[in-house]
Amino acid sequence: MIRFRSRVGIVLFFFLFLIHPLPASGEDSQGGADWSEEFTFDAGEFKKSPFEWGGFLQLNASHTRFHKGSSFYRLNFFDQDQDAGKSLAGISLQPDLTWQEGSFKAFASASLEGSASEGEWEDDFTLLEGYASWQATPKFSLSAGKTLLRWGKGYAFSPVAFVSRDKNPSDPDLALEGFWIVAADLVYSLPGTLKTLAFTGILLPVDGDVNEDFGQEEDLNWAGKIYLLWHDTDIDLMALSKGSRTSRYGADFSLNILSNLEVHGEWSLVSDSTRKVIAPDYSATVKTSDAQNYLLGIRYLTPAETTFIIEYYRNGQGYTEEETETFFVLVEDATQTQLGELRDLSAPYQKPNFMRDYLYIRASQKEPFGWLYLTPAITSILNIDDGSYNVIPEILYTGVTNLELRFRLNLLAGEEGTEYGEKLNRWKVEGRARYFF
Amino acid sequence: MKTKSLKTAILILLLGMWAFPALALDGNEILLKVDRNLNPESYEMYRKLINIEPDGTRKEFVLYTVKKGRDKMIALFLSPASEKGRATLRQEDNMWLYIPNVGKPIRITSLQSVVGGVFNNSDLLRLDYSVEYEVTSIREEGDLYHLDLKAKTGAVAYDRLEMSVSTEALIPVTIKCFASTGLLIKTLHYSQIKEFADGILRPSVLETDSPLQKGYRSVMLFSDIKAREFADEVFTLNYLPKVDELR
Numbered sequence: 001m002i003r004f005r006s007r008v009g010i011v012l013f014f015f016l017f018l019i020h021p022l023p024a025s026g027e028d029s030q031g032g033a034d035w036s037e038e039f040t041f042d043a044g045e046f047k048k049s050p051f052e053w054g055g056f057l058q059l060n061a062s063h064t065r066f067h068k069g070s071s072f073y074r075l076n077f078f079d080q081d082q083d084a085g086k087s088l089a090g091i092s093l094q095p096d097l098t099w100q101e102g103s104f105k106a107f108a109s110a111s112l113e114g115s116a117s118e119g120e121w122e123d124d125f126t127l128l129e130g131y132a133s134w135q136a137t138p139k140f141s142l143s144a145g146k147t148l149l150r151w152g153k154g155y156a157f158s159p160v161a162f163v164s165r166d167k168n169p170s171d172p173d174l175a176l177e178g179f180w181i182v183a184a185d186l187v188y189s190l191p192g193t194l195k196t197l198a199f200t201g202i203l204l205p206v207d208g209d210v211n212e213d214f215g216q217e218e219d220l221n222w223a224g225k226i227y228l229l230w231h232d233t234d235i236d237l238m239a240l241s242k243g244s245r246t247s248r249y250g251a252d253f254s255l256n257i258l259s260n261l262e263v264h265g266e267w268s269l270v271s272d273s274t275r276k277v278i279a280p281d282y283s284a285t286v287k288t289s290d291a292q293n294y295l296l297g298i299r300y301l302t303p304a305e306t307t308f309i310i311e312y313y314r315n316g317q318g319y320t321e322e323e324t325e326t327f328f329v330l331v332e333d334a335t336q337t338q339l340g341e342l343r344d345l346s347a348p349y350q351k352p353n354f355m356r357d358y359l360y361i362r363a364s365q366k367e368p369f370g371w372l373y374l375t376p377a378i379t380s381i382l383n384i385d386d387g388s389y390n391v392i393p394e395i396l397y398t399g400v401t402n403l404e405l406r407f408r409l410n411l412l413a414g415e416e417g418t419e420y421g422e423k424l425n426r427w428k429v430e431g432r433a434r435y436f437f
Numbered sequence: 438m439k440t441k442s443l444k445t446a447i448l449i450l451l452l453g454m455w456a457f458p459a460l461a462l463d464g465n466e467i468l469l470k471v472d473r474n475l476n477p478e479s480y481e482m483y484r485k486l487i488n489i490e491p492d493g494t495r496k497e498f499v500l501y502t503v504k505k506g507r508d509k510m511i512a513l514f515l516s517p518a519s520e521k522g523r524a525t526l527r528q529e530d531n532m533w534l535y536i537p538n539v540g541k542p543i544r545i546t547s548l549q550s551v552v553g554g555v556f557n558n559s560d561l562l563r564l565d566y567s568v569e570y571e572v573t574s575i576r577e578e579g580d581l582y583h584l585d586l587k588a589k590t591g592a593v594a595y596d597r598l599e600m601s602v603s604t605e606a607l608i609p610v611t612i613k614c615f616a617s618t619g620l621l622i623k624t625l626h627y628s629q630i631k632e633f634a635d636g637i638l639r640p641s642v643l644e645t646d647s648p649l650q651k652g653y654r655s656v657m658l659f660s661d662i663k664a665r666e667f668a669d670e671v672f673t674l675n676y677l678p679k680v681d682e683l684r
Contacts, residue, residue, distance in 0.1 A: 037675050038629075039487065039629075039642055039656055039658050039659050040658070041483075041484075041485040041641075041658035041659075042660060043483035043661045046499055046515050046516065046683075047500075048681070048684040052519055054521055054522075056518075056519075062673075099680075100679075100682060103682075105679075105682060128452035129584065131460075135679060135682060138667075138668035138670040138671050139670050141679070148540055149540075150539070150540035150541040151541075152541070153541075155543075173536075173538060173539050175538055176540075185675055187670045187673050187675040187676065188670065189669030189670050189672070189673060193526065196673045196674070196675075198673065198674075198675045200675070223557060225676065227675065229528070229531070229673075229674075232529070232530070232531055233673070234544070254544055255541075255544075256530075256531070256544055256546065259530075259546045259547060259548065259591075259592050261548050261550065262544045262546075288509065299543075299544075301546055301548070305549075314509060319470060353513070358441070366553075367553075398519070399499075400515050401496065401519070402517050402519045403519075431528075434519075436517070436518040436519035436521075437518050
């Protein structure tokens with residue numbers, strides 16, 4: 001078994017190796033600037049062909065250091081031997097293919113992932129999207145197939161994303177898998193203060209293997225979204241019918257109140273939202289109530305090109321501090337048999353950000369100190385209810401054309417009995433290299 | 438009596454205009470002509486952007502651009518592969534960026550730069566100069582008009598421009614861009630006049646440098662500029678992910 005220090009060393013070596021050739025980076029590197037150079041450009045080589053493909057190949061490596069005294073460590077590993085840490089090396093390919101002829105288009109994007117950890121190899125294939133569309137007129141289009149819809153204006157959280165899978169707030173830009181839907185899009189441009197009015201209608205069936213993870217009830221669900229560009233403000237109103245999920249309604253907005261300050265918000269009402277709460281006698285009670293989720297955020301760009309994203313998120317469907325404390329005490333006091341029962345019941349408690357009030361803060365600085373193509377950033381998610389938090393420093397390098405290198409550390413901190421204090425991990429270091437083609 | 442005085446006044450005015458032609462110059466009219474000489478009001482075009490660092494290292498981007506009327510514009514990245522599919526939309530002072538992986542448009546500002554280098558978003562999504570600026574003074578010197586331009590609103594990226602325009606071709610030669618503090622932000626240099634489709638005769642190269650980024654420069658090359666009409670609905674967030682279908 002490789003010792004922990006060696007594993008961290010491998011991860012660091014991997015990235016130092018990738019970063020080492022940076023001084024020679026850049027497309028068409030030259031020995032010096034030629035200020036009298038004649039430039040030419042022929043767009044002919046960029047003319048469109050019916051078939052186009054692209055995507056990226058990714059290598060990634062990570063090491064996770066477990067928090068052995070935490071509730072989630074005890075819950076997940078009480079019946080097995082587990083090292084203090086876990087290293088993982090992975091490779092993934094995310095290709096996409098587009099075909100277009102006139103107003104008809106077909107698009108497919110897939111993810112092929114393989115990873116090795118503790119001597120075991122796992123692989124996975126996921127069709128992220130696969131749909132056909134018809135742009136009948138610039139005003140009207142129809143599409144059918146597996147489609148990713150990202151409703152909402154929030155960066156880390158999106159309470160109004162009724163027809164999407166949950167994004168990871170610690171890495172919200174990661175690709176997500178779509179759902180099988182039929183969609184119609186109708187859009188009008190208008191003179192005056194209401195500049196755009198658009199309607200999107202969605203049919204989403206849950207039947208057998210189709211969209212089985214959208215909800216347990218087989219049904220033909222519909223959703224709709226109205227978009228307005230009104231007084232230079234983006235406004236969306238959305239709804240999801242009662243079916244495989246309970247009905248829900250929402251709204252969002254985004255506007256620039258200054259040229260370098262954007263404000264956004266989301267609100268949603270989830271009817272008959274259910275929460276599985278574990279009682280002190282280790283039984284699960286399902287609590288049903290209408291829940292309101294909302295978000296208010298800003299994006300601010302300073303003259304020195306530091307971008308701040310700050311979002312407050314209220315998760316009305318989350319657990320209260322009391323319910324969470326009860327759960328952690330139960331895990332602490334549980335026998336082996338009770339831990340087995342708890343593990344089966346605890347899925348909702350193991351979701352990211354399962355409590356009520358959060359503050360997301362991200363600051364990124366473009367090319368500080370003249371370091372070209374480097375963007376350092378620091379992100380933190382604070383659980384306002386219990387004061388626990390994570391901190392994610394990261395560095396992104398894009399100096400080599402079509403190559404993106406990212407290195408990040410995820411540190412978790414919190415008292416005993418708090419969300420981040422009881423997480424499985426104490427810290428995680430990870431790096432990835434993406435080559436786009 | 439009144440009619441006679443009016444006739445005399447008009448005569449004096451006409452004589453004055455003949456005697457002092459510079460007084461007859463209408464800066465805003467010249468600016469309108471400059472705009473139309475640079476491109477039709479609605480058009481499509483391809484552009485290559487080259488960012489050049491002091492050591493000669495380069496980054497190149499290719500964009501497909503469409504514009505309609507006075508205030509609607511889209512730029513779609515075709516190359517490099519890491520940027521392909523990104524699209525920026527401008528509607529008056531509103532700007533959005535769509536990134537395929539992120540999947541939803543986000544609002545951006547004119548002073549940001551989605552490509553790095555000396556060009557910022559307002560250079561990439563530049564509307565007609567006459568839409569954003571008012572000519573405050575004009576003078577003729579040799580074969581150039583010198584126009585002083587003032588931004589019509591505070592949302593415009595540069596508060597003031599000093600534009601030198603060829604008197605013969607009515608095409609800009611250099612444009613100095615200033616902040617409201619008077620600080621020179623960058624200088625744009627148009628060159629290499631070339632004939633495009635529909636008889637458009639205009640510079641095919643735009644270079645820029647900035648005292649704020651000494652040693653760096655960015656170059657924009659123009660190709661396949663064609664007049665083309667688009668529906669208004671093309672310039673909406675709903676259409677933004679589909680812009681490539683216009684090509």
